[in-house]
Amino acid sequence: xxxxxxxxxxxxxxxxxxxxxxxxxxxxxxxxxxxxxxxxxxxxxxxxxxxxxxxxxxxxxxxxxxxxxxxxxxxxxxxxxxxxxxxxxxxxxxxxxxxxxxxxxxxxxxxxxxxxxxxxxxxxxxxxxxxxxxxxxxxxxxxxxxxxxxxxxxxxxxxxxxxxxxxxxxxxxxxxxxxxxxxxxxxxxxxxxxxxxxxxxxxxxxxxxxxxxxxxxxxxxxxxxxxxxxxxxxxxxxxxxxxxxxxxxxxxxxxxxxxxxxxxxxxxxxxxxxxxxxxxxxxxxxxxxxxxxxxxxxxxxxxxxxxxxxxxxxxxxxxxxxxxxxxxxxxxxxxxxxxxxxxxxxxxxxxxxxxxxxxxxxxxxxxxxxxxxxxxxxxxxxxxxxxxxxxxxxxxxxxxxxxxxxxxxxxxxxxxxxxxxxxxxxxxxxxxxxxxxxxxxxxxxxxxxxxxxxxxxxxxxxxxxxxxxxxxxxxxxxxxxxxxxxxxxxxxxxxxxxxxxxxxxxxxxxxxxxxxxxxxxxxxxxxxxxxxxxxx
Numbered sequence: 001x002x003x004x005x006x007x008x009x010x011x012x013x014x015x016x017x018x019x020x021x022x023x024x025x026x027x028x029x030x031x032x033x034x035x036x037x038x039x040x041x042x043x044x045x046x047x048x049x050x051x052x053x054x055x056x057x058x059x060x061x062x063x064x065x066x067x068x069x070x071x072x073x074x075x076x077x078x079x080x081x082x083x084x085x086x087x088x089x090x091x092x093x094x095x096x097x098x099x100x101x102x103x104x105x106x107x108x109x110x111x112x113x114x115x116x117x118x119x120x121x122x123x124x125x126x127x128x129x130x131x132x133x134x135x136x137x138x139x140x141x142x143x144x145x146x147x148x149x150x151x152x153x154x155x156x157x158x159x160x161x162x163x164x165x166x167x168x169x170x171x172x173x174x175x176x177x178x179x180x181x182x183x184x185x186x187x188x189x190x191x192x193x194x195x196x197x198x199x200x201x202x203x204x205x206x207x208x209x210x211x212x213x214x215x216x217x218x219x220x221x222x223x224x225x226x227x228x229x230x231x232x233x234x235x236x237x238x239x240x241x242x243x244x245x246x247x248x249x250x251x252x253x254x255x256x257x258x259x260x261x262x263x264x265x266x267x268x269x270x271x272x273x274x275x276x277x278x279x280x281x282x283x284x285x286x287x288x289x290x291x292x293x294x295x296x297x298x299x300x301x302x303x304x305x306x307x308x309x310x311x312x313x314x315x316x317x318x319x320x321x322x323x324x325x326x327x328x329x330x331x332x333x334x335x336x337x338x339x340x341x342x343x344x345x346x347x348x349x350x351x352x353x354x355x356x357x358x359x360x361x362x363x364x365x366x367x368x369x370x371x372x373x374x375x376x377x378x379x380x381x382x383x384x385x386x387x388x389x390x391x392x393x394x395x396x397x398x399x400x401x402x403x404x405x406x407x408x409x410x411x412x413x414x415x416x417x418x419x420x421x422x423x424x425x426x427x428x429x430x431x432x433x434x435x436x437x438x439x440x441x442x443x444x445x446x447x448x449x450x451x452x453x454x455x456x457x458x459x460x461x462x463x464x465x466x467x468x469x470x471x472x473x474x475x476x477x478x479x480x481x482x483x484x485x486x487x488x489x490x491x492x493x494x495x496x497x498x499x500x501x502x503x504x505x506x507x508x509x510x511x512x513x514x515x516x517x518x519x520x521x522x523x524x525x526x527x528x529x530x531x532x533x534x535x536x
Contacts, residue, residue: 003057005031005206008317016057019121021201029316032245033057033206039253040217047071049107049214055249056111056214057206059118068144070099070106074218079348080361084368088378090227092215095351096387101165103354103385104212104239105137111211112138112200113147123436125150125173127192128200129184132161132305133354133385135174138200139164139398142171148432150197152177152188161304163395170431173401180295182309203238203312212239212382213246216261219380226250226257227380229373233333233359234265234274235306237319239382244322261380263328264372265319266363268303268338268355274313278330283320285313302335303355329372331363338362345383353386360384419453426454430461438462441490443479455486463490469497469515476500483508 005014009029014020023031041054048071050061073093081089094104116122125148128138135153142149143164148171153162155176162174177184185202192199201208220226230243240263250256267275273289280286288294290309298307312318322328333341341361346352353361360381367373429437439454441447441463454461465479480502483490492503492510495518499510526532 001036002054002059003033003035005057006034007031016059016118017120019116019119019124019198021199021204021206027316028314030204030241030312030318031206032317033210035249038249040220040250040255042221049111049211052214052217055217055246056114056210058111058114060114062114062117062145064145065110065114065141068100069110070094070101072104072107072215072218073098074215074222076222077349080345083344083348084364085375086368086373086379087376088223090219090222090378090380091349091383092219092380093351093383094385095353095383096391099385099387101133101136101140102388102391103133103137104215104382105133105385106141107211107214108134108205108208109137109141112205112207113141113145115207116198117145117147121198123433124196124198125432126200127152127188127197129153129181129188129202130162131157131181131184131307135162135398136164139169139172143169146171146432146434149173149200150188150191151175152184152191154179154181154184157181157184157304158398158400162398164398165393165395167396169398170428172398174398176400180298180309181307182290185308185310203236203241205238209238209242209245212242213249215382216243216246216250216380220250220256223378224256225378226259227261228259228377229264229367229379230261230382231264231266231360231364231367231379232382232384233303233306233356233363234267234319235311235356236308237265237274237312239384240265240319240322240328241312241317243380243382244326260326262372263322263326264331264363264367265323265328266331266333266359268301268306268359269332269334271297271301271307272332273309274311274319275330275332277313277320278323283314285311300335302338303359306356306359329367329370331366333359333362333366337365341365351387352389353383354388357383357385422453423457426457430458435462438464441465443475443482448482463488465490465492467492467494468518469495473500473502476502479503480506480508 001016003016005020007023007027007029009027010025012023012025035055037054043051043053048069075091077089077091096102099106127150129152135151138149143166151172151174155178158176177187226247232239234240243263247260273285277285294309301307313320338355338358342353342358345361364381373379439451439461441451483506493513494510495513495515497515503510
């Protein structure tokens with residue numbers, strides 16, 4: 001096994017076979033990836049972040065994610081560095097066109113999808129929440145690899161911040177929430193508990209964190225040592241945690257230094273829950289940032305994606321622990337400082353940046369003024385998004401998923417409407433799940449209608465059937481007739497010792513299942529109920 005997951009509180013370990021984001025013991029702690037490989041390996045046969053695949057929670061790499069992958073650009077700044085008086089300023093640009101949607105969330109989406117596709121949970125829809133960038137990236141890559149997501153977002157975000165390059169997003173179901181980002185998170189968490197669905201995990205998702213951690217790996221590769229400092233604006237906090245976790249792996253490697261990078265986080269005033277907690281030496285977020293009344297502060301920010309009311313601050317392995325371990329710093333940045341930083345960066349580095357990246361640059365300026373960094377230090381700055389002003393491709397809003405209104409409930413439809421509605425449901429399933437969809441056929445009247453509708457959309461849709469030896473000869477003759485008339489190739493699983501002759505004559509694929517276990521079950525049911533398991 002390439003990796004396991006370990007709870008930072010109770011120590012329980014989990015295999016990579018399933019998509020797990022939280023400890024089963026309900027510990028208030030993160031799971032962390034423990035890789036078998038303890039040395040940094042750079043595989044140059046792969047592009048972008050995939051060259052660090054030995055430290056990513058994936059089993060393989062889908063070719064589509066190589067062909068349409070996003071990556072960052074790491075380089076040593078000259079103009080901005082000179083302006084700030086820094087000798088070793090390393091910028092990690094997560095901007096368009098290297099990042100297809102102009103955000104580092106592209107990295108998180110790619111690795112998350114690749115992670116789940118390598119588990120036994122592959123195919124289950126991912127349930128997630130977003131206030132902007134996450135949604136854009138996950139929708140984009142759900143279209144690339146044809147994976148279903150159920151997305152909960154505020155209506156404000158849907159209208160103002162969430163978009164797609166595609167006019168049709170068949171793998172996305174978007175549910176708008178009339179509230180704030182935390183309301184969307186809460187509803188997504190409730191929905192993800194439904195059987196057959198999976199919570200994407202947010203900051204608990206190791207796929208997200210380890211993808212961001214590749215920036216530390218890339219900067220270390222460029223510098224030959226772990227950077228002295230790491231700067232990033234924080235909303236939920238996984239970026240800071242990711243930098244720390246990646247640096248810890250490099251310390252274990254032993255070739256790149258013996259000191260963790262000092263983590264510098266920043267938030268957009270007046271909504272600064274982690275900043276306020278940190279400067280007050282508290283591990284607990286002040287409740288005034290978590291009440292409904294906090295929404296008036298959130299509405300005053302321009303870096304809206306940084307406004308999670310319940311970030312990964314207090315839990316074990318969270319931002320408080322990371323800042324403590326690295327003797328880190330937090331900064332509060334005003335809207336005016338953000339806008340000035342955006343203008344400055346575009347003028348000096350030649351590319352526009354999103355407001356949250358403006359928060360990061362403004363915090364870097366504050367750090368120089370506060371002397372929490374020095375001119376000769378090696379400093380890595382995560383530019384979390386940008387280049388969107390330069391995007392020329394058409395972008396469209398994603399329409400919300402609409403439930404049928406009461407007047408269109410199925411029992412009130414005409415026959416033609418019912419038929420069309422059924423076809424649309426089948427079409428949706430085929431678009432979302434592809435070749436994983438099959439028709440389970442009992443050869444009764446309901447199954448025959450379903451089979452007819454499904455084949456009208458996809459004539460080659462797989463068909464299977466589960467039968468017992470209790471079926472009358474007429475049923476087997478009917479199956480043979482239908483198979484011949486419609487040129488079907490069903491796969492039949494049958495409890496019995498021999499294949500009925502009429503099916504053998506038509507060369508129908510029949511797999512026999514042992515009748516012994518079936519008979520034991522039938523006898524048990526008859527003893528308990530007085531009835532046969534199956535009556536002809």
